[in-house]
Amino acid sequence: MTEQTIFTLLLVIITFDFFLERILSYLNRKSAKKPIPKELEGIYDNEKYTKSQTYQAEVSKFGMFTATFSFFFLFLAIYNGWFGLLDQWIRTFSPLSLVSPLIFFGILFIVSDVINIPFSIYQNFIIEAKYGFNKMTVKTFILDKIKGYILTIIIGGFLLGVLIYLVNTIGSDFWYYFWVVMTAFTLFANLFYTSLILPLFNKLTPIEDGELKSSIQSYCKKVSFPLKNIFIIDGSKRSSKGNAFFSGLGRKKKVVLFDTLVEKHTVEELTAIFAHEVGHYKKKHIVFSTLFSIGLMGFMLFLFSRMAYNAEVSWAMGGQISELHLNLLAFGILYSPISTILGIIGNIISRKNEYEADAYAQETFDSAPLVEGLKKMSADHLSNLTPHPVYVFFYYSHPPLRKRIKAMEN
Numbered sequence: 001m002t003e004q005t006i007f008t009l010l011l012v013i014i015t016f017d018f019f020l021e022r023i024l025s026y027l028n029r030k031s032a033k034k035p036i037p038k039e040l041e042g043i044y045d046n047e048k049y050t051k052s053q054t055y056q057a058e059v060s061k062f063g064m065f066t067a068t069f070s071f072f073f074l075f076l077a078i079y080n081g082w083f084g085l086l087d088q089w090i091r092t093f094s095p096l097s098l099v100s101p102l103i104f105f106g107i108l109f110i111v112s113d114v115i116n117i118p119f120s121i122y123q124n125f126i127i128e129a130k131y132g133f134n135k136m137t138v139k140t141f142i143l144d145k146i147k148g149y150i151l152t153i154i155i156g157g158f159l160l161g162v163l164i165y166l167v168n169t170i171g172s173d174f175w176y177y178f179w180v181v182m183t184a185f186t187l188f189a190n191l192f193y194t195s196l197i198l199p200l201f202n203k204l205t206p207i208e209d210g211e212l213k214s215s216i217q218s219y220c221k222k223v224s225f226p227l228k229n230i231f232i233i234d235g236s237k238r239s240s241k242g243n244a245f246f247s248g249l250g251r252k253k254k255v256v257l258f259d260t261l262v263e264k265h266t267v268e269e270l271t272a273i274f275a276h277e278v279g280h281y282k283k284k285h286i287v288f289s290t291l292f293s294i295g296l297m298g299f300m301l302f303l304f305s306r307m308a309y310n311a312e313v314s315w316a317m318g319g320q321i322s323e324l325h326l327n328l329l330a331f332g333i334l335y336s337p338i339s340t341i342l343g344i345i346g347n348i349i350s351r352k353n354e355y356e357a358d359a360y361a362q363e364t365f366d367s368a369p370l371v372e373g374l375k376k377m378s379a380d381h382l383s384n385l386t387p388h389p390v391y392v393f394f395y396y397s398h399p400p401l402r403k404r405i406k407a408m409e410n
């Protein structure tokens with residue numbers, strides 16, 4: 001492909017992406033105005049339902065504002081060759097091909113994060129606070145930022161450094177070696193996420209003695225799941241929204257319940273939600289999704305290896321010579337139509353897994369408390385009860401509440 005074709009393609013892709021997202025959000029906003037579906041009557045009273053609709057509309061409109069802002073920024077940057085200019089400026093003081101990409105991405109990371117801060121503040125301290133969701137103090141917000149920076153520098157810097165080294169020393173076969181590195185990293189992150197990363201941001205405590213523990217204990221015995229792997233996390237530090245998740249592989253597996261979830265639900269409901277999470281483990285969803293993402297990583301790296309050394313790509317980004325970082329950034333954009341399709345496939349699989357985990361909870365425990373628990377959670381989060389089917393198809397990793405309930409009833 002020539003420089004001009006690549007340049008046009010970059011602009012067409014980001015424009016297409018932007019409009020696709022806008023159209024889907026618009027459809028979803030309109031769909032959220034529908035009355036409560038029959039199956040879900042009683043979840044909200046009229047006043048609270050209106051409140052949930054205003055909340056959804058507000059979040060969606062704010063999303064439109066931030067997306068429009070980023071779109072114009074990125075469009076102008078590519079159109080005017082700002083990334084190339086940044087590269088030229090870096091080369092005036094850093095002639096080393098090993099260090100320049102690190103400086104380049106470091107600067108982009110800082111600039112985009114600084115631009116993002118006001119949006120993030122507005123989102124948390126204005127919108128979420130208005131609806132009573134935000135529990136984060138300014139101190140937590142700042143500490144989160146600092147910890148996030150340190151983690152990005154250590155992990156992102158290390159991985160990028162390895163990639164640069166391999167690209168420079170091995171040639172176009174680098175993708176294979178880097179894939180091995182990324183696979184090792186993914187497995188490591190999966191195994192140690194709850195013991196190394198999460199504790200930096202939250203406190204995890206083993207579940208305390210009491211009614212909940214004994215209920216979960218007897219369920220664990222029935223399905224032979226080790227009780228020592230159940231933790232309560234202080235999600236209330238940031239948001240009043242409750243949640244639960246499964247993490248890890250093999251002996252490192254853990255079920256984590258948010259304190260905000262425990263607070264608002266009955267023991268029966270919590271045990272049912274717990275059973276759902278155990279279902280993800282028993283049905284091997286975590287293993288498959290990890291393998292799936294490792295496979296995709298290899299595919300992506302292989303594609304990138306085909307254009308990592310291409311000077312035309314760097315020129316299209318406004319560069320003067322072939323630079324790995326310009327090509328990597330361009331690749332991120334050129335790859336996005338593929339990643340959109342893969343995202344849809346991933347969501348289809350994830351929604352199927354949710355039905356399976358629900359069915360598992362139904363078989364091994366009971367569906368009535370799970371349905372109650374899910375309803376309560378939806379109402380607590382002011383969730384959209386009538387999302388647009390096309391929006392769901394593209395973006396939802398969980399089936400809409402109504403469909404989950406229907407599946408359990410059948």
Ligand SMILES: [Zn+2]
Binds near residue numbers: 276277280
């Ligand atoms: Zn689930």
